[in-house]
Structure formats: structure tokens, C-alpha cells
Amino acid sequence: MAEVQGAKRITDIGPHNYNDFLHPVIKKNYGKWKYHEILSPSHMVHVSEDGDKIHTVRVGSPRLVSSSFIKDLCDLADKYSDGYLRFTTRNNVEFLLDKEENIKPLLNELEKLNLPAGGIGNVVANIVHTQGWVHCHTAASDASGVVKSLMDELYGYYVGAQLPAKVRVAFACCLNMCGAVHCSDIAVLGIHRRPPRLIPEKITNLCEIPSTIASCPTNVIRPDTFNGKPSVKLVEEGCVFCGNCFTVCPGMPIADPLNDGVSIWVGGKVSNARSKPTFSKLAVPYLENDPPRWPKVVEAVKTILDAYKKGAHKGERVGEWIERIGWPRFFKATGFEFTKYHIDDYRLGEATLNYSAQVRQ
Amino acid sequence: MAEVQGAKRITDIGPHNYNDFLHPVIKKNYGKWKYHEILSPSHMVHVSEDGDKIHTVRVGSPRLVSSSFIKDLCDLADKYSDGYLRFTTRNNVEFLLDKEENIKPLLNELEKLNLPAGGIGNVVANIVHTQGWVHCHTAASDASGVVKSLMDELYGYYVGAQLPAKVRVAFACCLNMCGAVHCSDIAVLGIHRRPPRLIPEKITNLCEIPSTIASCPTNVIRPDTFNGKPSVKLVEEGCVFCGNCFTVCPGMPIADPLNDGVSIWVGGKVSNARSKPTFSKLAVPYLENDPPRWPKVVEAVKTILDAYKKGAHKGERVGEWIERIGWPRFFKATGFEFTKYHIDDYRLGEATLNYSAQVRQ
Amino acid sequence: MSKKHQTPLLDELKKGKWPSFVREIERAAEKSEMTDDLLGQVEQSYREKVVHWKHGGMVGVKGYGSGIVGRFSDLPEKYPGIKEFHTVRVNQTAGFFYTSDMLRKMVDIGEKHASALFNFHGSTGDIQLLGAKTSELETIFQEYTKLGFDLGGSGSALRTPSCCVGKARCEFANFDSMHMCDGITQAFQDEMHRPVFNYKFKFKFSACGNDCTASIARADLSVIGTWKDDIRIDQEAVKDYGKKFNLHQYVIDKCPTKCMSYSDEGGLKIENSNCSRCMHCINTMPKALRPGTKGGATILIGAKAPMVSGPRLSMVLVPFYDVEEDAKNDYAWFKDLISKIWEFWDEYGVSRERIGELIQRVGVGNFIESIGLEPLPEMVANPRGNPFVLYEEYVEADEEQKG
Amino acid sequence: MSKKHQTPLLDELKKGKWPSFVREIERAAEKSEMTDDLLGQVEQSYREKVVHWKHGGMVGVKGYGSGIVGRFSDLPEKYPGIKEFHTVRVNQTAGFFYTSDMLRKMVDIGEKHASALFNFHGSTGDIQLLGAKTSELETIFQEYTKLGFDLGGSGSALRTPSCCVGKARCEFANFDSMHMCDGITQAFQDEMHRPVFNYKFKFKFSACGNDCTASIARADLSVIGTWKDDIRIDQEAVKDYGKKFNLHQYVIDKCPTKCMSYSDEGGLKIENSNCSRCMHCINTMPKALRPGTKGGATILIGAKAPMVSGPRLSMVLVPFYDVEEDAKNDYAWFKDLISKIWEFWDEYGVSRERIGELIQRVGVGNFIESIGLEPLPEMVANPRGNPFVLYEEYVEADEEQKG
Numbered sequence A, B: 001m002a003e004v005q006g007a008k009r010i011t012d013i014g015p016h017n018y019n020d021f022l023h024p025v026i027k028k029n030y031g032k033w034k035y036h037e038i039l040s041p042s043h044m045v046h047v048s049e050d051g052d053k054i055h056t057v058r059v060g061s062p063r064l065v066s067s068s069f070i071k072d073l074c075d076l077a078d079k080y081s082d083g084y085l086r087f088t089t090r091n092n093v094e095f096l097l098d099k100e101e102n103i104k105p106l107l108n109e110l111e112k113l114n115l116p117a118g119g120i121g122n123v124v125a126n127i128v129h130t131q132g133w134v135h136c137h138t139a140a141s142d143a144s145g146v147v148k149s150l151m152d153e154l155y156g157y158y159v160g161a162q163l164p165a166k167v168r169v170a171f172a173c174c175l176n177m178c179g180a181v182h183c184s185d186i187a188v189l190g191i192h193r194r195p196p197r198l199i200p201e202k203i204t205n206l207c208e209i210p211s212t213i214a215s216c217p218t219n220v221i222r223p224d225t226f227n228g229k230p231s232v233k234l235v236e237e238g239c240v241f242c243g244n245c246f247t248v249c250p251g252m253p254i255a256d257p258l259n260d261g262v263s264i265w266v267g268g269k270v271s272n273a274r275s276k277p278t279f280s281k282l283a284v285p286y287l288e289n290d291p292p293r294w295p296k297v298v299e300a301v302k303t304i305l306d307a308y309k310k311g312a313h314k315g316e317r318v319g320e321w322i323e324r325i326g327w328p329r330f331f332k333a334t335g336f337e338f339t340k341y342h343i344d345d346y347r348l349g350e351a352t353l354n355y356s357a358q359v360r361q
Numbered sequence C, D: 001m002s003k004k005h006q007t008p009l010l011d012e013l014k015k016g017k018w019p020s021f022v023r024e025i026e027r028a029a030e031k032s033e034m035t036d037d038l039l040g041q042v043e044q045s046y047r048e049k050v051v052h053w054k055h056g057g058m059v060g061v062k063g064y065g066s067g068i069v070g071r072f073s074d075l076p077e078k079y080p081g082i083k084e085f086h087t088v089r090v091n092q093t094a095g096f097f098y099t100s101d102m103l104r105k106m107v108d109i110g111e112k113h114a115s116a117l118f119n120f121h122g123s124t125g126d127i128q129l130l131g132a133k134t135s136e137l138e139t140i141f142q143e144y145t146k147l148g149f150d151l152g153g154s155g156s157a158l159r160t161p162s163c164c165v166g167k168a169r170c171e172f173a174n175f176d177s178m179h180m181c182d183g184i185t186q187a188f189q190d191e192m193h194r195p196v197f198n199y200k201f202k203f204k205f206s207a208c209g210n211d212c213t214a215s216i217a218r219a220d221l222s223v224i225g226t227w228k229d230d231i232r233i234d235q236e237a238v239k240d241y242g243k244k245f246n247l248h249q250y251v252i253d254k255c256p257t258k259c260m261s262y263s264d265e266g267g268l269k270i271e272n273s274n275c276s277r278c279m280h281c282i283n284t285m286p287k288a289l290r291p292g293t294k295g296g297a298t299i300l301i302g303a304k305a306p307m308v309s310g311p312r313l314s315m316v317l318v319p320f321y322d323v324e325e326d327a328k329n330d331y332a333w334f335k336d337l338i339s340k341i342w343e344f345w346d347e348y349g350v351s352r353e354r355i356g357e358l359i360q361r362v363g364v365g366n367f368i369e370s371i372g373l374e375p376l377p378e379m380v381a382n383p384r385g386n387p388f389v390l391y392e393e394y395v396e397a398d399e400e401q402k403g
Ligand code: SRM
Pocket: A036, A087, A088, A089, A090, A091, A092, A119, A120, A121, A122, A125, A126, A128, A165, A166, A168, A180, A183, A184, A185, A268, A269, A270, A271, A272, A273, A317, D095, D163, D164, D165, D166, D169, D170, D171, D172, D210, D211, D212, D213, D214, D283, D284
């Protein structure tokens, strides 16, 4: 282990300044871009007020990558984009080229390396996701496995096939929802469905009781004592399986192989274009975990995409399509069952009911 | 007093059956009407599938009327509509005529009696209202006086001048909102603004303590004792002056001459046409009671109507107009001040915030 | 008759073109002496900006728990005429239809036995006779029943149902709102006159989505007309409207579901499966468009005024109710539904809790289940956006599979 | 190197066309021995359908309270390589720009001192090096700082701010999101590295309403580009688009404020005072339309994931913030606003309460007032619809006026 020596040690320097990593054409035209054109799902060009051009070739990444993967990218960048590259906010890789003639060879080489070029325009973008069984303690499902299974199936939509609009799919392995799952066109969410089991020894020794009680969205964790020490008890009936108590208190594990699984949500969006940003809404309350390839999840997402492709007008995001045709027809189109679980009974649920006689017959 | 004699006494007969009061043309064409035409704000005609016609002449009423007023109507009905008439759901009077030639003389006579013929189509309809100081114990303002002052001012809009769409104005004298104040284009609402005063003697003797405590929307009424008997105390800071405690407990009077007054609400609607039914929203939090003619209230309502008339597209209800231009521009157009009171901080208030970057600059 | 009280403030309200309620009170006072004191007290309220009625007070007629609202002056010595000034709520007819004959008889009762002052009508629907003394109540009641009219509701009871004019004079009517309103009112006389509910309960019937009774805003149970089949189109008449105004701007573009299109050649086309029966296009072109012929209604539940947890609108409970079919059985299906709702309310509701508040408290899903209906997407504007789902079942005995 | 663990289930995930994370773990295992055990444990999770990491665990480097997320296997004997398998969060550059040179050096550190496995990038924005042992943390930290990179946030501290590519490669940018993101990150190093907050706090910067960082869904403080003046129109280019698609259908009709009109003669007209800067028309015709030249941003507050009272989006706090002007003063106005927000949070917030939850608890109006801003109608979708207004003042000493 390196010694910690006050003098030598550098701290609080923040990230490296981006200026050191900007392609010269970008530096020159910073803030002067005039328009862009999407030439294919893997290639767009930005044109500046001076007429300069920067080409972007976008490449899909599994995000959970080895050093070797990054070095492969670096080799490509050296060869085709003067060593310049960036990542997107959805974990794609972007090569930034000023030489148009490099695009074709770059695409060819990507194909050889089995790296998917695509993701630009009205396609299924890379799936924003989280850690899952690979690295997180509260996961109700794996992240990378579900995402890989989905992207294998949706591959065509990433590299080519056009959809009515952008489709943002996201995955989160528990209700903490690391990522923007709650506002995605299609979201897959790992869920628990059995109340936490209480391990009194751990609760009394490891947990701060007031914050454990405060962690519960439905207030079903109540004060108790165990061997004379402060502890908690549970009113199981009101538990909504959020796992927040486990986050603050290791004595309340909630993962459960027989009951964990995923739920599917649709129609969220983040952009302010046309309609306001909005949450994804519950479509399928529960599908069991079926590793390694989660066929039921894949099928459900496909079902939504197919119905969307068939029913939406050009330019309509998934949620905008559903709002136009109405939720009853969404459930009809997908064949998903509407259940009492779909009716919001939480805090602001009242605001989601149909207070009108506007009903399609 | 009449004797109560079981035998003779008729009970539970419900209302007189309407069939006895239907004009013969209505009886004949019941359920067979084909279309209507609005020929003037006081006159519309319904045409049946058989070609029969029934003419309606609508007349405004102050609703709080004497037997003589009703008898005047009866005389007119006998003369012009074969004795048939009805009232509308907004307290207007409708004469039902099959003889077109009777319309003109009827209108003439109405004018002589100073009865306003109008209220049909895109006009200011009769103001739905309540009891006020004339007959209710919880009133924070008078009803009939405010309505009379308003209708005198808006008279032209009742008998003639066309607006972009129907404008429904309503008045309620307290937060019980007898009527559809909470869903009106423009609503005037009597409000208290000082917490109830506690009269412990009355509370302990006349009030059921648990229901008094339960009556409070913000839970600021707390159990207490007075002379050893169960009573209540108040956390004044959280009181929202709703008066519900007074409704259930006479020991908590809330009316207060210096602080009572009215608030003004806009943009509600009930019909399902185009947009969904929606609540009226707060426009002016407080105007003092200034009897006998409430000039400030009249001015505020006029201000809204003027801005609406100027700004709305044809066919837009008040709320639809505001939704199109945005609330910031409504406040600009009317000059009303936007305050913290406009921001909903009650139960479902969160659902009313602007969660978007859609902002007019 | 000379004036007993000086009313300079109220006199201001006799000016102006709108009929004056002050004048009406004066006219009533010409018929009934007691009403003079009302002028005095109201003038005093105008002066002091405060109400002068005492808190509530129970009064009624024998065998009835409701129909009369007690009202007592808090200045009975000063205004003895209105010491007792109760309201008698008299059921209106369905659709508010009357003949001059009947009306004269009805107001005569008010002249003879009370203040001669009325509300035509109250906000719930009743004819309100104001200003009855306790001693006169039984007489007034008997006089009205002789005319075939009964008392309305008050207190913790069913309120007088009300309805729009519907098939009697409206081409938009999808069901017979007057017939149903009258039928239901007759069926639930006991519930209206003998308060046994947790709180009030209101029915309103509007025969189309225009909702001319404002039922969605103020009825615990709203029945609003709709239809199953296609909007009837008279293409020639559409063209005529097209000469009067811009069809796209006023009709097509304002359709909330954007399910209409128009071209001079093809005429007006409506994708009826997407139409939400909002009524807009029909309202705008009543000579050209008519609702379909398979009429019925959407049943909604839960509207109310703000007390105690905020105002509510009614939410969809039954997307399509075949009224005509049920009318053949005297509305048996509907009455059965209502009984189940009232049973649930009786079992789970607390005092002064309206049905809408109860549904919210127990959860829409649980309520639906309890009264034997299915959860349907028509009930919601959108499904839940938060993940706090109370799944009701989980698999157990999994311990051995672990680790 | 031969495989230590059989992974028949994971092997299934090496099939298919999308790059396989399993293959990536294997490739990392080729560089770093410890990573082999990760394959084993994840395979076991796949078999048993349950996670095998222990609950949390605090680890870190000297002087820093955050930046490392502790991770321990719950089967350390079986998988000793991942007994400790912590995450090192390393600040990305603003806009995620790199050179191949720098990237090689960055991943080399991971090969040498940890699992050779990364997230490029984490959902907050950091580069995540997975699988570091406690004993290696200080070395790793020092190696990164030598490259000019520091740790990100974790725990009850500021998180690594992130931003969209903005002016570097986007013609829609209304302010310099990268410059501001970098500036703010540098300014608040202490708040990021030494947890003293009630809970986490996140900044995200998107230079237009498209919000390519999804800030409105997941940043406590979202800065989203907008503009003051008129949309710039190139009418010729509009016409060209008109040849490619139906302008009315795809642009005009989809404008949320309906403030556009088009005719072949008059060209495209925009009523700019009614435009809500949604970006739709500009997105659809980037060659023809551009945001105005007076760029700036809307500041929004409060987004977060569901715990503990449901998910939240950010709400408008400052309708227009003149970024360029403030950038001249090193974002002094913005920093001052943030200090006030944090002071309020510090004073009134409780542990594990995000700012959005606190604002809701104390009321938007009170919060606004406390940090010195004005209530504005831009903050709400609509004013309140319920009458339960907490008026703060009333007039007293009125007793003598009564009665
Ligand atoms: C590279 C990236 C920004 C970055 O700093 O990394 C980016 C880049 C662009 N975005 Fe974006 N967006 C990026 C994430 C996002 C996100 C965030 C997200 O998905 O998590 C959103 C919000 C999504 C949502 O609403 O749920 C986003 C919503 C948009 C929109 C609005 C789409 C809509 O109609 O709702 C546009 C406009 C459009 O595409 O017409 C847009 C437009 C663009 C343009 C055309 C802007 C430009 O002129 O350069 C860029 C190429 C678009 C494309 O990929 O089709 N960008 N864009 C991000 C690429 C992510 C990826 O790899 O897939």
C-alpha cells in the first residue's frame, strides 16, 4: 500500500479539465455549431457556422467493461479519430472524426470486433442500467443479464430499424432506481415481493432504530424491544417491499429467490419536447426472475415495442402514443391484464384517477 | 297546527310525477328531438324527427323569490305557453311554447316586468349561489347581495353580448361550497381568515369531542379538558379557516367581521367537452366584504371577463384559455398578484407544481 | 303595508337591472308579516358584516328525520318574526317541469303558512320554502303531500336526486334521465326521509357528457349519458357548417382524441373507436352530428365539496351501463349496485365520511373488489407511477432453497 | 488462463449480437486474477436467484469521507478473490471527453491494482472502477490524482455533477453546460469529498429542454437551457423541410402551446411570447430553426428516486437564469443560491431527507421565501384548487365592533 504522505498527496483537484481532451475541430467551433444531420443510426454530422464539420460515429457498449475493451476503443480512436472519443450520457461511445473518409473503415472494423454501431435517432437507445447481482447488495434481479438479453433481441432496433420516435429503455435492480427508470419509455424494475425478515440480533446491534422506523414509506415498522434493547417489529400487511429498511438496517434482509422478480413500466419521458416530462406507469406488475435470459421480460418488452410500432404516429414517444389512444386501448393492444395493482393507492394516487366521463366505448 | 293523524297522513310519495306537467308537444316528441337552434340569447327552438318544434324562452331569476314572483310567471305562462314552464339547473325560468307568434309578445311583457330574457348560448349564465346572511349560519359573506351586484354589472353579458364560450359564474358563502363553485369558470367564495374562537362551556356541553377533532382538515384541533370535562384546544398556526369545526360544534364560532371576505377562483369546468372537468383555481386570495355592492369583487370579476374576452379564441372556456396561454400570462393579463397562497400546499398540492422546463420567457 | 325596519344598505340592492332579491323579500313581506323582520336582520348583517343566525337546530315532522333545516335568529327579541325561520325542502319534479296551476298552489302554501319566500330551486334541486315556524311544519307538510309533493333530504340521508331535461327537450340525451331520476327517487324514499347513513349521499343524472346537472362535481353518484355505436353524421349538414365557420379550427382541432378528419371530397370521418364521447363536435354542429343510437351511461362515484380532505370530482366506476335494458327491470341492476355501495359504506365508513373519501381511504382497488366490480383501465387517467405496490401474496417455505 | 469456475448459465449470456458483459468479466479476469471469483459468485446468484453481497460497509481513503463504495462477498471463503470488491468512483470529465492516451492510463490503474473491470460510466456520471481491495485504495487514489483525476461523491455528500455535451458538439446549447459543470464541481470539492449533508445532493446541467442528462428526473438541482428572445427562422430551410414532410402534422400541430402557424406565402410564424421553449419544432427542423441568441437556463429543484415518499421530478425554481452574465463572476450568484439552499436544508432537513422532500414538507411558499426568492406562477402547473389556504395574518381587536 502506498504511504499516505501529506506533502506529496494531491487532493480536491476535481476532474481533469475537459479542454485537454477536445478534438481541435470541436475546440475551434465550440459554441458555434449551426445544425446537425443524422445520416444513419450510427453516424451524424454537426456543421458549424464556419462550415466546419465534425462527424460522430456512435457505438454501443455493455457499460460493464474490461480494461481491454477500453483499449480496443483507444486503438480505434488512434486510427480513425486522432485519438479523440467521448462517452454519452447513456454509456455509448462516440468517435469524433473530422475526416469523412475514415468513417467507412471505422465502421468496418467495428463490425469485425462485433461492436454495434448505431443508437442515433429514432431507435432503441442503449439501456441505462445498474449493478444487479454483479455488484449491489439490494438487487432483486440482475441488471446486466436482463439488459444483455433485451439488447440481443432489440439489436435490430439499435443498429437500424426506425421507430416512430426515440425509445429509451432503462433497467434498475431495486426500487432505489439508480438511473432514470422512473421516467423511461420502457422501464424494467427489479422488485421484492416478500416483507423483510427481521434478525433481532442484528437490528439491535447494527441499526439506528429511529432512522429504521423513518425509512418506511408506509409506516409499518414500529418500535419494539429485543432482550431489553430497542428494536423494531413489522406490520407485514402494509409492507410495499421497497427494501428501504434494509438499506438503512442490515438486520432486515428482503431478497428472496421465490418472490423477487421484475415489473415493467411504460410511457415515461424526460425531455420537454411537446409533452411535459412524466413518470413511467405500471404495465406489468410482476414477472418472475428467469435467468439466464429472462425470456418473459424480453417478450413483454417486445410486445410493447411491437404495439407501439404498429400504433404510434410518427414523432410520438411511447407515452404520447398511449395518451392519445388511452390506457384501455394500450392494455388491449398488448394483452396485459389490468389489475388493482395498477390503480395508484399511494400518497398522490388520487391525482391519477379518471375524473371525467371521457371514456372510449 | 294540523293534527298528525296516522290514517289520513300521506308519506313517502316522492315528488309529483313530471308527466303531469309536460307540454303536449314535449310529450309527443319525448326522446325524438333531432336538433336545436339558438336564435337569440333568450330564445332557442328544438326540432323533432317529426318536424315538430318547441320554443324555449329563458328568463333570469334571482332564485330567492316571493310567491308573487312565481305568480307573475304563472300569469305569463297561462298567456303564452299554455301554462307550461320549467326551471333550469341554474335557476333560470323557461317558458315552453309551441306557438311561434307568442314569442314576441312574451318578450315584450317580460321587458315591461323588468325580467331579463337571456342566458342561452355563449353568455354569462345565471350565477349559481347559496344562502349567505339571508339564511345560513356559517356564511362568511352574503350570497344574494354579491350576486345581484355582479349580475347588474354583467347584465349585458346575460341578455346579449357574446363571449368566446359559456361562462359559468358561481358563488358560495363558505367553504362548504353548496353549489358547483369548485368547478366554475369564475367562482366567488366567502372565506374566513381568523381561527375559530373557543367557547369552552359550549364545547363541553354541546359538542361531540371526537367528531370535532376529526372535522379539522389540518388536524390542529387537539383533545383537552375544561373543568374536568373533555374539551378541545387549538394550534392556531395550522388553521386554514375552513369552519368545519363550527359546523359540527357550535362552541367554535368563526365568523369575524374584520377578517371575513371573499376569494376569487377561475378556470373550472364541469362538462366533458374537449377538456376534462376540472377545479377552479385560486386567482385572488382575499377581498374584504364591502356591502352593500361589493365593488372590489365586481371589479375583479370584470377584470377576468375582460381579459378572457380579449384573449380567448372562439370556443375556449375560461380555463381552456388560461391553459393555452399559461398561468403566468393570466396573472399578467389581469394584474392580479401571484402569492405564496396560490401555491397549493395541501394534501395533493405536489401534483400541481411545474415539473418541466416548459416556461414562457 | 309600511316598512318596519329602515334598510338603507339593502335599498342599494334594489337598483340596477337584474331582478332584486331585496325587492323579492319585500314582496314576500307584503304577503307574510314575519318576513319584514328578515329585512331588518339582513340589514344589520350588512351593517356589521356578520351573520345573525344561530348555529343549526333540529326540527322536523313526524316520522321524518329530514326535509327541514332548522334556522333560528340570534336576535330573536329584536326580530321576533324570524325567531324560527326554518327551511322546508320540497322535492322538485324530475326536470323541474311545472304547470302554472300547480305552481300557484305550491306558493300559496308558503304565503299562508310561512314567509312567502322561496328558492326556486335549491342547489341540490329542491324547492325551498324559507321561513317556516316549527308549529306550522306539519301543516305545510300535509298541504304539500296533498298536492302530490313530498319532502327532500337533509342530514345524514339521501338527498333529493336531480336530473337534466334530457329526452324531454334535448336531442343529445342518451338515456331517459328524467325517468331514471324519478324512478330512483321513488325507490329510495326511506333512505331520503330517515337518516341512517354516515353522511349525505347525492345522485345526479345527466343524459350526456355536457353534464348539465354538474353531477361530476357534486354528486356522490353521477350517471352521465354516453353511447356505444358510431356518431351519426349528416354530411350535407357538415358542409353547411363548413360554410359558416372553419371546421378544422372549431371542430377537428379541438377534438381531444384527435379522431376526426375532414376533406371536401371525403367529408367528415370519425375514428369512433378512439372517440371519448366528449360531445364537443356534436355540440358545435348539432344539425349535422348526433350521438349513436345505442345509448347508455357511464356511472361515476365520489364527488363532493371540500370538507374535510379537499374537493373531489366523481371517478369512473362503470364505463358503460345499459340503462334502457335495466329500465325494463325497474333499474334492478342499478339498485343492486347502489345497495352494495351503501352496504360497504355502512360497514367501513365512519361518521361524516362521504363515499368518495371512504373509497380513497380503503383504496379504489379494494372498494371495487368488495362491491363485485372488476378493476378497469377506464377508471384511471393513468396507471400508477410509483413502485410502492402492495402485492397481496407471496410464496413461502423457500428457506431450504437458499444458500 | 483456464477458468476457475464453471458458469453454464452465464455462458448463455455470451451468445447473441450485443456485446457481452460476461465476456468482459472474463477479459478482465485475464488481466486480474481476483475477477475470476466474480464469475463464480455471479453464476451462483444466477443459479439461486439471489444476491451474494453483504450489506454495505464503510471504506475510504484518508481525508475523504466519500468516493469509495464498500462491497464484500457473503461467501468470502468460496470466493476469496472478491472478499473485498469495492467501487472507486472517479470523476469523469465534463461532457465525458477523453483521449486514447489518457484512457489507457486510466484503465491500466484498474488492471494493476484492482479487477480490471469498469463502468464507463456510472449512472451519476463517474467512471467506476469495480473490485478494489481496501489495501489498494490509497494507491489507486494517488495514481488517479497523478493523472489529474479525483474521486467522486458517495454517502451524505454532494455527488459528481454531470452535464450534456452542450456547446462542444450541439447547436441547441443555450449555455455552456460543460464550463458550468466543471466550474461548479471544482467549487464544491469539499462538499463532495467530506459528507456533512443530510443526504446526497446532485447537480445536472443540460443546455436545452431536451435535457440529455435526464436532469429533471434525477438531479436535486437541474439546470436546463432556455432562451429569452425569438426563435431564429430560416424560411427557405423551412420550405425545404416542407417538401420532406407535412409541416402541419409533424411540427405545427405538435407544438404544445399552439403558437406556430404556416402558410406557403407567409412562411412560418411563431408567437414567441407564447412559446414555452419545449424544443420540439427546433428538434424537428434543426437546419431551419435555432433557439434565440439570448441564452440562459431555467433552474429546477427536487428530483429524486422513490425513497421514501415516492419518485419526484424537479420543479421550476428560477424561470430564467442569465448564465453567461454569472459565468463572468465565476457563477457567484448561482453559488450563493446554492449556499442558501444548503443552509436551509441543513437547518430544517432531517437525516436522509432529500431537498425535494424537505421543500414538500415545509411548503414550497415557505421554502422560496426563506431562500429569498419570489413566488412565481412559473413554479406551478396551476394555482391551488382547494380552499384550505393558510393565511398568515388576521386583524384583531374587533370585539367592540360586534353585536
Ligand atoms: C449524446 C447525447 C448527449 C450527451 O451529452 O451524451 C445526446 C445527443 C443528442 N441529443 Fe439527446 N442526447 C443524449 C441523451 C438524451 C437523453 C437522456 C437519456 O436518454 O437518458 C434525452 C432525454 C430522453 C427522454 O426524453 O426520456 C435526450 C433527448 C433528446 C431529444 C428529445 C426527444 C423527444 O422528442 O422527446 C432530442 C431531440 C430529437 O431527437 O429530436 C435530442 C437530440 C439530440 C441531438 C440531436 C442534439 C444535437 O443536435 O446534437 C444529439 C443526437 C441525438 C441522438 O442520439 O439521436 N435528445 N437525449 C446523449 C446520447 C445518449 C445515448 O447514447 O443514447
